[in-house]
Amino acid sequence: MSADPTRPVLDVTGLDVYYRRRHGRLHALRAATLSVAPGETVGVIGETGSGKSTLARAVLGLVRPSAGRIVVAGEDVTGHSARRWRALRRRGVLQYVFQDPLRSLDPDLSVAESLVEPLLIAGRARAEAAERVRAQLARVHLDAALSSRLPGELSGGQRQRVAVARALVTDPELVILDEPVSALDSANRVRALELLKQLRDAGTALLFISHDLGSVAGVADRIAVLYQGEIVEVGPARSIVNKPRHPYTRLLVGSAPTLRSAAADRARRDALRELLHA
Amino acid sequence: MLRRILGLTSGRIAVGILAAVALLAVFGPLLAPQDPLAGSTDILASPSARHLLGTDYLGRDVLSRLLAGSRLSVLGAVQVTLMALVVGVVPGILSVYLGRGFEWVTLRLADTLIALPFLVFAVAVTALLGNGIPQAMFTVGIMVSPLFFRVSRAATLSVARSPYVEAAVISGASIAWIVRRHLWAKVLPPIAIALANTAGVGFVVVSSLTFLGIGVRPPAPTWGGVLASDLGYLSYRPWAPLAPTVLIMATVWACNLLADAVRDVSGEAGRALLHTRTIRGRLAAAGRDA
Numbered sequence: 001m002s003a004d005p006t007r008p009v010l011d012v013t014g015l016d017v018y019y020r021r022r023h024g025r026l027h028a029l030r031a032a033t034l035s036v037a038p039g040e041t042v043g044v045i046g047e048t049g050s051g052k053s054t055l056a057r058a059v060l061g062l063v064r065p066s067a068g069r070i071v072v073a074g075e076d077v078t079g080h081s082a083r084r085w086r087a088l089r090r091r092g093v094l095q096y097v098f099q100d101p102l103r104s105l106d107p108d109l110s111v112a113e114s115l116v117e118p119l120l121i122a123g124r125a126r127a128e129a130a131e132r133v134r135a136q137l138a139r140v141h142l143d144a145a146l147s148s149r150l151p152g153e154l155s156g157g158q159r160q161r162v163a164v165a166r167a168l169v170t171d172p173e174l175v176i177l178d179e180p181v182s183a184l185d186s187a188n189r190v191r192a193l194e195l196l197k198q199l200r201d202a203g204t205a206l207l208f209i210s211h212d213l214g215s216v217a218g219v220a221d222r223i224a225v226l227y228q229g230e231i232v233e234v235g236p237a238r239s240i241v242n243k244p245r246h247p248y249t250r251l252l253v254g255s256a257p258t259l260r261s262a263a264a265d266r267a268r269r270d271a272l273r274e275l276l277h278a
Numbered sequence: 279m280l281r282r283i284l285g286l287t288s289g290r291i292a293v294g295i296l297a298a299v300a301l302l303a304v305f306g307p308l309l310a311p312q313d314p315l316a317g318s319t320d321i322l323a324s325p326s327a328r329h330l331l332g333t334d335y336l337g338r339d340v341l342s343r344l345l346a347g348s349r350l351s352v353l354g355a356v357q358v359t360l361m362a363l364v365v366g367v368v369p370g371i372l373s374v375y376l377g378r379g380f381e382w383v384t385l386r387l388a389d390t391l392i393a394l395p396f397l398v399f400a401v402a403v404t405a406l407l408g409n410g411i412p413q414a415m416f417t418v419g420i421m422v423s424p425l426f427f428r429v430s431r432a433a434t435l436s437v438a439r440s441p442y443v444e445a446a447v448i449s450g451a452s453i454a455w456i457v458r459r460h461l462w463a464k465v466l467p468p469i470a471i472a473l474a475n476t477a478g479v480g481f482v483v484v485s486s487l488t489f490l491g492i493g494v495r496p497p498a499p500t501w502g503g504v505l506a507s508d509l510g511y512l513s514y515r516p517w518a519p520l521a522p523t524v525l526i527m528a529t530v531w532a533c534n535l536l537a538d539a540v541r542d543v544s545g546e547a548g549r550a551l552l553h554t555r556t557i558r559g560r561l562a563a564a565g566r567d568a
Contacts, residue, residue: 060448062444062447062448085450086450086452087450088450089447089448089449089450090449090450091450092449092450094448095448095449096445096448098441098444098445103440103441103442104441104442104444104445105442105445106442106459106460108460108463108464109459109460114442117446117449117451117459118449118450121446121449121450121451121455122449122450166445170449
């Protein structure tokens with residue numbers, strides 16, 4: 001997909017992000033360092049407020065970092081002006097899937113109109129764009145008959161597939177997914193995760209953000225664990241799940257329901273929490 | 279959009295009336311059977327074959343005055359609305375996008391305009407720019423623009439921070455694209471409603487300024503002017519205000535109706551409405567066939 005197979009599609013080094021608050025400021029990300037290779041799927045997990053979404057928004061240029069460096073598809077975007085960001089976005093190398101598919105689709109635009117939008121913004125011809133949209137609908141297993149529907153007339157699972165299809169129409173090198181499955185019921189969640197695996201196999205790099213280790217572990221090649229704005233552990237998915245090193249990761253792994261006795265689980269988690277806050 | 283509006287009965291009525299008003303504005307002065315400015319000794323006369331709507335206190339033919347005055351009245355109302363639209367809606371939408379500085383300045387300007395006494399402002403503008411109908415309409419347009427500013431800003435704010443606009447931004451959309459593709463359909467209905475109100479206010483204000491000597495100068499006829507002079511002689515001709523009132527009311531009502539039709543056909547609700555109508559139509563057709 002990318003020109004140079006060794007060049008990372010995303011390279012984030014020492015990223016610091018502050019939010020201004022009424023009283024002082026909030027340190028949302030501290031020296032975050034992360035890279036995503038072409039075709040690689042990296043999961044970012046952490047609890048609410050750990051800085052997951054901030055990381056995504058900084059990479060997308062929606063939040064300005066106060067320190068650090070972001071390189072997207074070989075282009076250093078750290079100091080980009082609004083105009084240069086727009087030029088980069090129009091190339092369609094970077095796309096984003098929102099947490100809430102209903103609110104991320106314009107209620108007045110049909111599925112086809114929503115899907116064709118990124119292509120029209122990129123300046124593609126209408127006929128060519130419509131052709132690509134049809135192909136993408138098939139790729140996410142949506143019936144072409146749905147393309148004239150409004151988002152309100154679709155089920156939750158269908159909406160999420162439309163949102164994914166919109167992110168894919170421009171053939172991006174990297175797709176950032178912010179909690180893509182947390183708004184879905186368990187049957188749709190499984191189908192969505194299957195879809196993500198297909199994407200990964202097709203060579204699109206994914207940055208999969210979630211609070212749920214379970215849904216990330218099955219898809220990601222590597223996992224980064226965010227805790228209070230810091231990336232506390234990065235490693236292959238398997239070793240994060242089987243041999244977590246940081247106490248917070250161990251707590252996360254320990255929080256997954258097991259078949260052992262609940263009392264033993266709880267005692268273990270309490271011990272880890274104490275270690276974490278010490 | 280127009281085709282969808284014409285699909286509604288209310289839309290057809292509104293467009294029909296407004297078209298008639300537009301024709302009046304263009305051809306009205308030519309249709310006047312008598313000189314609208316020529317007085318006669320036959321004052322405050324009842325309707326007759328010679329004066330279909332009677333005469334006013336100077337013996338001028340009321341029908342001719344209404345017909346001759348339609349151009350000024352309609353033009354005045356249109357000018358007021360356009361002015362308010364340009365001065366109110368455009369900054370209202372841009373105040374969300376052009377950064378904090380612009381936002382602050384426009385908000386304070388709107389506050390100032392709301393606090394400004396209308397008559398003082400009107401007199402000041404006339405003193406500065408001289409007297410004339412465009413100046414008067416400019417004044418009125420500026421005075422009502424805060425309404426448009428607030429309405430369009432509120433509607434824009436509610437859409438601008440939504441994830442689907444952010445999704446467009448992430449795809450590299452410009453502000454113009456976002457306004458055209460996402461904002462317009464949501465901002466238009468509330469603006470259309472404010473617009474219909476303002477058009478109504480415009481008719482009345484055109485003539486109410488006359489007594490200050492601003493805008494329309496007395497012998498020139500307007501709908502509002504005819505109404506005002508009729509109201510002074512209610513004890514002689516109690517039915518007289520009816521004719522100008524019907525003209526003004528019909529126009530304002532058509533504007534309101536059009537605004538409702540715009541709201542009904544645009545946006546999500548509009549689609550749902552049309553959708554039901556289509557289905558109902560199909561069901562009815564199926565019923566006929568069976």
